[in-house]
Amino acid sequence: MRRQLDLRTGRPVWFAYRVPSVHTAKLTRDVKADVAILGMGISGALIAEALTARGHSVVAIDRRGPMKGSTAATTALVQFEIDQPLTTLSGMIGRTKAEQAWRRSRLSIESLAARIQELGIRCGLDRRPSLYLAGNFFGSGELRDEAEARQRAGIHATYLTATQLKEQFGIERAGAILSHGNLTLDPRKLTAGMLRNALMRGARYYAPAEATEISDSKDEVVVATKDGPTITANQVVVATGYELTDIVPAAKHRIISTFAIATRPQPRRLWPDEAFIWEASDPYLYIRATGDGRVICGGEDEDFSDEAHRDELIEAKSARLSQKLARLFPDLDTEPQFAWAGSFGTTTTGLPYIGRVPRHPRVLAVMGYGGNGISYSQVASEVVASAIQGREDSDARLFAF
């Protein structure tokens, strides 16, 4: 297994909230299962839940432990709105496929919310509208075109003029797209909830346990671990987040650095509907609120993966995020109470890769999540569960390696 990253530094806001424990054991002897899942972040958790619900026996391992990778650092704006605007994505992969990706993303949000409700997972799930503000990447004209493109694809979007934006949200910008139905939640509580549901159906978890090699043959696949014991399975799902394995083709994948802050709970009412706010800018800014009135603000991405350099920048980047937040909402106390940085993987198109690894039919992988990581983890759980059941998901080819 090739890439090991220092995925995050600093203290993400989620550590302010208690999370139900997820029982893991030490891997002291060889084990067997129908499916072995490598990685216990949100991707591995959703996949474990989906597979155990379909009757598969599952073993999952993690080199750190459940919820200790990127999932603890996410700001968790769970949006159907893909980072790559529909108009831009259409220019890259054609309108039909771009619309297909946007529609699937929209559906993934609905399926995730439905499943959380069905299972009764208490993770602060709520709906939020979102505002995509004009910036240096997309001005008002491009945003108008983008709103029309989404409407043509059957995805509700309303263009707000500068006057409407000011009247409805008190924000001064050249324009914005208003959308509805995105999800806000606590990502660690969600992950723990999914893992605990799979555990009740017999999933076995081992941590810390690091996969070092995957050897597949015609009949089975064997995962070697650092401390010696092996896991033998019919199929393996590599859900190791931004830490890729040798077996996965990574040519179109790169790692960048990103930053976030969270304020203390604000005494005053926040902005209308506590809408998610994100900017069509480079570097961009995004904002959401927590259930107890903190404001999370992230962005300021840097196009490098050097972790020491990333961490040196946390203080300066936090100050900058705080200033930008104050400019947008002068009445807020924007002093950071939490500040953190993380690595972030993206692909050329912004779409993830999900599915069987070429030339390794027993190995499936999920990788390449950018700003829509959690939505894509949901898509991955659906595509992977279908593939393991021998059925092809109707959008599988769009995300295939």
Ligand SMILES: Cc1cc2nc3c(=O)[nH]c(=O)nc-3n(C[C@H](O)[C@H](O)[C@H](O)COP(=O)(O)OP(=O)(O)OC[C@H]3O[C@@H](n4cnc5c(N)ncnc54)[C@H](O)[C@@H]3O)c2cc1C
């Ligand atoms: C600052 C920041 C903000 C973000 N904001 C958003 C957002 O607003 N909305 C959104 O949707 N997404 C966002 N993301 C992206 C989102 O966090 C990720 O897409 C998501 O958490 C990835 O989950 P995962 O389970 O794939 O990876 P992880 O949570 O990293 O889990 C992978 C696990 O695999 C384990 N592992 C790795 N290698 C091995 C091995 N060899 N053997 C065993 N285990 C191994 C790791 O220890 C890790 O726990 C953000 C990310 C960051 C860093």
